[in-house]
Amino acid sequence: MKKIILSLVLTLLVATTAAQAQNQDQYVELLRQDLRTMKTAIVTQGMAMTKAEGDAFWPVYREYETELAGIWDKRLALIQSYADTYEAMDEKTADDIMMQSLKLRSEREKLHANYYKKMKKEVGAILAARFMQIDGVLANLISLQISLELPLVIETAPAATEGE
Structure with a gap:
């Protein structure tokens, strides 16, 4: 799983041409499918459910994963945005990216709370x-x-000092 995650991140951080973008998207989608398969196997083993419990659990799990994928899409887009702006980072861009990151964390926590109730x-x-x-x-x-x-975020332009 570590190799899949690392490959996903590296794929997102590589600057590509428009022609490569389609291949990159296909590669990322293949990695996501592999990750979902591995996650399902880990959940299956960890949950140790009876058939009846599984019959009740898996439909809710699939709904959860579908909604979670939407949050991951946003997170991957944010990582790509960070990679695109990293070398020209300024205060506004850093703040925008961080605020989006915090919003995505909040969305994920809300999703967890909602699906805990459904699963319960x-x-x-x-x-x-x-x-x-x-x-x-x-x-x-x-x-x-x-x-x-x-x-790590770095300052790429010196901050203006008072009196300049």
């Missing part, structure tokens, strides 16, 4: 909480890997 209704609090733990660990691992690959 379908499979009970224990299994719903277990899923949220597993999903949280996976999300944290992915976020950590992405964070480690992204360079």
Whole structure:
């Protein structure tokens, strides 16, 4: 999984021409499919559900993953925006990117809360909480890997001093 995540981040950070953009998008989509497959396998193993529990859980899980994919699309676009502006970072751009990042974190937390309630209704609090733990660990691992690959924000233009 680490290699898939690393490949995804590196793919997003590579500057491409318009002709390469389509190939890059296809590659990113293949990586996302692989990541979803691995995540489903990890969730399946970690949840250890009965058939009846699984029958109730998986439809809600698929809904959750569909909504989560929308948040990931925004996050990947934000990472691409950061990569595009990194070398010419200014105060406004840094603030805009950070505010968007905070908004996406909030959207994800809201999604978690909503789907915890839905899952709890379908499979009970224990299994719903277990899923949220597993999903949280996976999300944290992915976020950590992405964070480690992204360079720290740097000031590319000297800040204006008072009196200039």
